Amino acid sequence: MPIIDKKNPVDFAFSLITALASSLVVMLVIGILIVLIEESSLAISRFGVINFLKSTDWNPVKESFGAATTIFGTVVTTVLSLAIAVPVAIGIAIFVTEISPNFLKGPIGIAIELLAAIPSIIYGMWGLFTLAPIMSKYIEPALQKSIGFLPVVGMLFKGTPMGIDMLTASVILSIMIIPFTASISRDAFNLTPAVVKESAYAIGATKWEVVKNVVLPYSKLAVFGGVTLSLGRALGETMAVAFVLGNNHQITASLLDAAATITVSLANEFTEADTDLYLSSLFYLALILFIMSFVVLAIAKIFLLKAERRYSR
Amino acid sequence: MNIDQKRRIESVAALTLSTLAALAGMFWLVFILGDVLVRGIGALTPSLFLNDPTPPGVTGGGLRNAFIGQLMIIGSATLIGVPIGILGGTFLAEYARGTRAARAISILADIMVSVPAIVVGTFVYAVMVKPVGHFNGWAGAAALAVIMIPVVLRTTEDMLSLVPWTLREAAFALGAPYYKVIIQVVYRGAATGILTGILLSIARVAGEAAPLLFTSFNNSFLSTDMRGPIASLTTTIFQYAMGPYEEWHIQAWGASFVITVFILLITIVGRLIIKWRYK
Numbered sequence: 001m002p003i004i005d006k007k008n009p010v011d012f013a014f015s016l017i018t019a020l021a022s023s024l025v026v027m028l029v030i031g032i033l034i035v036l037i038e039e040s041s042l043a044i045s046r047f048g049v050i051n052f053l054k055s056t057d058w059n060p061v062k063e064s065f066g067a068a069t070t071i072f073g074t075v076v077t078t079v080l081s082l083a084i085a086v087p088v089a090i091g092i093a094i095f096v097t098e099i100s101p102n103f104l105k106g107p108i109g110i111a112i113e114l115l116a117a118i119p120s121i122i123y124g125m126w127g128l129f130t131l132a133p134i135m136s137k138y139i140e141p142a143l144q145k146s147i148g149f150l151p152v153v154g155m156l157f158k159g160t161p162m163g164i165d166m167l168t169a170s171v172i173l174s175i176m177i178i179p180f181t182a183s184i185s186r187d188a189f190n191l192t193p194a195v196v197k198e199s200a201y202a203i204g205a206t207k208w209e210v211v212k213n214v215v216l217p218y219s220k221l222a223v224f225g226g227v228t229l230s231l232g233r234a235l236g237e238t239m240a241v242a243f244v245l246g247n248n249h250q251i252t253a254s255l256l257d258a259a260a261t262i263t264v265s266l267a268n269e270f271t272e273a274d275t276d277l278y279l280s281s282l283f284y285l286a287l288i289l290f291i292m293s294f295v296v297l298a299i300a301k302i303f304l305l306k307a308e309r310r311y312s313r
Numbered sequence: 314m315n316i317d318q319k320r321r322i323e324s325v326a327a328l329t330l331s332t333l334a335a336l337a338g339m340f341w342l343v344f345i346l347g348d349v350l351v352r353g354i355g356a357l358t359p360s361l362f363l364n365d366p367t368p369p370g371v372t373g374g375g376l377r378n379a380f381i382g383q384l385m386i387i388g389s390a391t392l393i394g395v396p397i398g399i400l401g402g403t404f405l406a407e408y409a410r411g412t413r414a415a416r417a418i419s420i421l422a423d424i425m426v427s428v429p430a431i432v433v434g435t436f437v438y439a440v441m442v443k444p445v446g447h448f449n450g451w452a453g454a455a456a457l458a459v460i461m462i463p464v465v466l467r468t469t470e471d472m473l474s475l476v477p478w479t480l481r482e483a484a485f486a487l488g489a490p491y492y493k494v495i496i497q498v499v500y501r502g503a504a505t506g507i508l509t510g511i512l513l514s515i516a517r518v519a520g521e522a523a524p525l526l527f528t529s530f531n532n533s534f535l536s537t538d539m540r541g542p543i544a545s546l547t548t549t550i551f552q553y554a555m556g557p558y559e560e561w562h563i564q565a566w567g568a569s570f571v572i573t574v575f576i577l578l579i580t581i582v583g584r585l586i587i588k589w590r591y592k
Binding site: 008011015019020021024025035036087089094098110112121126129182207209233237238266270289293301 | 324341348407408420423425434435439459462466519522527547551562
């Protein structure tokens with residue numbers, strides 16, 4: 001183990017500089033937390049914590065603010081996008097690790113990585129100009145016609161299909177997180193020892209049974225960590241949803257209504273906030289988002305670390 | 314139908330579904346990339362690069378201000394973020410190797426990599442815009458640097474850890490102090506890896522719009538003054554795409570084309586370097 005040579009001044013100085021640089025990460029996390037709390041203190045003292053979380057008001061004119069509508073939008077779009085993305089991503093991972101011929105594995109891996117590299121603003125713009133019209137013309141009316149009459153599910157698809165709504169936002173968000181979830185799942189599946197799989201094949205298991213009963217249980221910790229990581233990313237995604245969500249502060253049952261997420265309200269209203277309380281409330285939203293995503297990401301990291309420890313045994 | 318048949322059908326059905334999932338993934342990639350390339354290439358005119366924006370309705374406008382602003386912001390962010398990231402990663406992989414503190418910072422950096430970019434924007438707004446009283450380019454660069462630092466730090470740490478310990482011991486045995494060992498032996502061994510990390514971190518922040526919205530803001534005029542609001546491609550895309558004018562939309566597609574091609578090229582080069590060096 002290296003020991004810092006305090007007698008050598010240059011070495012000591014260099015070690016101090018590097019220590020300072022790495023401690024900057026810690027200072028940034030603490031700094032963000034402190035600054036956000038300080039900036040939102042006005043709103044915190046005015047609305048409290050529980051009241052702010054419960055209130056569905058978002059009225060800049062009357063200066064009455066609450067987080068319930070934006071948290072609702074954030075949670076609905078995130079959960080819905082995960083519900084679409086996770087099965088597809090795991091399907092892709094199964095295809096790449098178990099089904100695809102070797103010569104296809106490389107290209108598909110590259111394709112997944114390229115999809116992950118496209119910036120979110122491109123997804124957002126593509127969603128506004130290409131996906132939203134398709135959704136409003138074809139997919140949403142089709143959904144209304146086919147399952148819109150059902151008693152409970154039908155509630156989700158009420159209203160005029162405009163394309164600028166939670167459903168479109170969730171679809172874009174899901175396309176964005178698919179590559180991310182898929183590449184982590186693929187890496188996790190690849191960790192399954194070939195011997196274990198082969199012994200399952202040897203007793204006559206079909207390919208699907210091997211995946212379902214051997215590969216998935218073996219890699220479930222890592223896959224779960226990957227899914228949680230995607231959840232954390234989706235919570236904080238701004239530009240991909242900012243174009244197509246409409247920034248309308250409301251809680252509605254229909255997925256075909258415009259809504260607002262924390263990120264979208266911040267993007268649209270931050271530079272327009274004309275009063276201190278308004279700006280402070282927006283900082284309050286940012287603080288809530290920071291804590292939410294930090295907790296989710298920390299949980300994801302714990303799962304991934306546990307998985308790592310198990311597989312390295 | 315006996316149980317064997319049932320199992321076989323189930324297997325075929327499940328595998329077909331995952332093949333379809335893979336096809337769906339490829340479909341989206343082709344759809345999005347194709348759309349951006351086809352719509353964007355038509356917008357690539359010399360005036361897009363050479364002219365500043367004109368008022369809506371006046372033809373011949375371009376985004377020269379945004380291209381220059383983008384380069385300045387990304388360049389400054391790289392100059393701030395990369396040295397700090399590399400030095401921080403050096404501490405974790407060398408001086409603090411194996412300690413609890415290093416492990417904790419490394420985990421924290423991993424979390425920071427995925428922290429919402431827009432939250433970083435609000436933080437930098439409070440620290441660098443509010444006290445000054447106006448939006449400024451340095452704030453935008455700082456916000457991007459905050460996003461870059463954990464990325465560079467983690468890749469540097471990983472790459473330095475790949476350099477065999479015996480190599481350092483050989484240098485120690487010649488009487489070299491640790492800092493010389495790091496700079497002349499370890500950095501050299503990990504150079505390509507660190508370079509890849511830098512490239513990928515640039516690709517990561519080059520497409521970020523959220524942290525720039527309320528730090529460097531936007532500017533319809535050409536400005537190279539980092540102390541004032543400065544235009545960037547990403548915020549311009551946001552403004553133009555949401556705007557009502559058809560010419561704005563076309564220019565937004567052109568800007569998207571440039572930024573997408575730039576980022577994909579960097580990503581591919583980065584991957585090629587990794588492949589060439591580490592396989």
